[in-house]
Amino acid sequence: METTQLLPPSRLTDSALLSTLDAVDAALSTLNTYHLQLLADLDQRGLATEHGAHDTIEFLSLRHNRNRREIRRDLKTTKALSKYSAVTAALPDPAAPTDSDSGAVPGAARLSPAQAEAIVTTLEKAPASVPDELLRVAEEQMIEVARSSPPTIFGVSVERSWPGWTPTAPNPLRTTPTPGRPSRCAGPTAV
Structure with a gap:
């Protein structure tokens, strides 16, 4: 999307306004992902x-x-992010070709950098005693939940859904609901 092609919102039809807003949102998510990649490389190179x-x-x-x-x-x-390949893969790929009309990257719904941050922040709180397999299952489940939740709601639900990370805390991956109350997590039951 070229900035020279941008029309004032008042000149857009209703459908054009919505599709433009969708394209800008997708572009911002991609640019924010690219920004994170640039930061990581800048820091790794020691340019500062x-x-x-x-x-x-x-x-x-x-x-x-x-x-x-x-x-x-x-x-x-x-x-x-370097520790969590599924989260990294779920972010928009700045190098991927985009739809020239909408600016969107084709394919499945992507995570926003804010959602990725909420996931990795939660996973980083896990004590060393949590097995890697459990972390991978948690990572995958959080990605699926994030794809259908806004970042602010998702961040709060992640904190509530994965409490404690202690061996004595209830296993957050159990999908057996309490009678009369639906489970907060969908997906396979961890062993």
Whole structure:
């Protein structure tokens, strides 16, 4: 989508307004994913120190006038993403071809970077005693839930659905509902 082709919203028909908004949302998600990839590479290369900054956070906060807390959060997310291949694969691929009319990447619904952040933040809270297999199942289930939930609602539901991560806490992957109450998690029962 070229910015020179953008019309003022007041000149768009109702259907054009909705499809343009969808295309912009898809483009923003793709650009935010690309931004995370660029941050990870910048940090890995150590370019911040080559330019006289103490670290990547200081460098970007000065260069782009961004909040250090947001930069720290984004860097933490990029480092955690490398551990979770299913979440990374569910993000939009900035290198993938897009539909020239809508700007959308063809294929299944993708995660937004905000949803990916909520998933990896939750998975990172798991103690070392949680088996890798359980983490993989949890990762897959959270991706499926995220695809049908807005990021703010999804983030809250993830925190409530995966409490404790302790051996004595109820297994969050159990799909056996309490009588009279539906299960919060769908999918296979973990062993």
